[in-house]
Amino acid sequence: MRIGVDLGGTKIEGVVLNGNQVVARLRVATPQGNYAATLDAVSALVDALEQQTGQRALPLGLGHPGSIDPHSGLLRNANSVCLNGRALKQDLEARLDRPLALANDANCLALSELYDGAARGLQSAFLVILGTGVGGAVVANGQLQQGFNGLGGEWGHNPLPWVTKQELPGTACWCGQHGCLETWLSGPALSLLHANAGGIAGDARAIVAQAEQGDAIARASLEAYSHRLARALAAVINLLDPQIIVLAGGLSQVRTLYHDVPALWSRWVFADQVQTPLVPAVHGDASGALGAARLGIEC
Ligand SMILES: [Zn+2]
Structure with a gap:
């Protein structure tokens, strides 16, 4: 044991x-x-x-x-x-x-999903945690890449790519930088952005429930979230072009992401066609x- x-x-x-x-x-x-x-x-x-x-x-x-x-x-x-x-x-x-x-x-997460989860048998994968924080892991040649400085996959403190004028200057991050992916894509970030847009305060699950009940602000918050995640992952595809992208963490339970994000990311991926599957972690939480x-x- x-x-x-x-x-x-x-x-x-x-x-x-x-x-x-x-x-x-x-x-x-x-x-x-x-x-x-x-x-x-x-x-x-x-x-x-x-x-x-x-x-x-x-x-x-x-x-x-x-x-x-x-x-x-x-x-x-x-x-x-x-x-x-x-x-x-x-x-x-x-x-x-x-x-x-x-x-x-x-x-x-990567070890688990490589062993008997969504990345089993694959040579390359990018795995993302969208939770209290935002992190990532890289699999290449069928193996986890911890990196030369122990930083492999540390993606949450890169800036949001293809940032719009409305998104500037972004929020200060605890790490000392400004506008890190974590300040846009973590669970607390979604809650804050939704509340700042005039939405009813709540966590991701509550915002999804509001959207399903027809709340326009909640729908707009989730659409903005999908748009930002699509840009963030398009940059990953342009760099690593993994065979699969796997989501975990509390926000991976937002089912609409698996349809909405791949429908958006072609705009920024440097190719006419993008086949990359976006899936939840098989073992979830x-x-x-x-x-x-x-x-x-x-x-
Ligand atoms: Zn940061």
């Missing part, structure tokens, strides 16, 4: 795999802005999963936002900024009294935790 934990900005999800079978699963809310409380929450989640299975000290992999600086060993670039500058691996290893395999959350459980076997 192996444990996988996906440490997200909103939730911490844990699974226990026995071979390929999920034998336990738990989800808790992520403590906001508190590093010590986050370590406590991960530790309590692992204890609870082990109690469910009657096992102790199981091998453990963890997916996290941002990346570990290969020089300092400290976490950087996490949108849960309380994690930045921390020795997350060492601190959790001390708490849990075992070695840990850590990887970026989008890279865990659990994909990150499943990939984390396979860290150490797959990497």
Whole structure:
């Protein structure tokens, strides 16, 4: 058996795999802005999963936002900024009294979807998390590309391409830049843009429900979101031209994206025809935790 934990900005999800079978699963809310409380929450989640299975000290992999600086060993670039500058691996290893395999959350998603999900058997893929933050992972030659600087797929802090005059100057991003993709395409970004347009405040699910009930502002917010995602992914297709693009994270549940975005992206892709499939992660929300459980076997 192996444990996988996906440490997200909103939730911490844990699974226990026995071979390929999920034998336990738990989800808790992520403590906001508190590093010590986050370590406590991960530790309590692992204890609870082990109690469910009657096992102790199981091998453990963890997916996290941002990346570990290969020089300092400290976490950087996490949108849960309380994690930045921390020795997350060492601190959790001390708490849990075992070695840990850590990887970026989008890279865990890629491992899971490569193993038995949407990218299984493919040579190339781009995988996207549209959640509290926005991240990506690159698969080439059938393998995850972590990159020379450990930055492979870090796409959420590139600027929105083909930006319109109305979109300028964009919003300040926590990373210090302005108008990053994350400030347009994350769940909180969609909620904020919708509220600023005069819409009824709510998360992505609420905005979809409003649109389905005929709310014109909600429809316009989702159309603007699809347009921006189409531009962002057209730039990826022009650079990598992957065999598939896979969406995960809370916004991947917005079903209209899979029709609307490919219908729009041809305008910016440098070809007459674009065949690239846009699909949701086969394992949905659990994909990150499943990939984390396979860290150490797959990497
Ligand atoms: Zn940024």
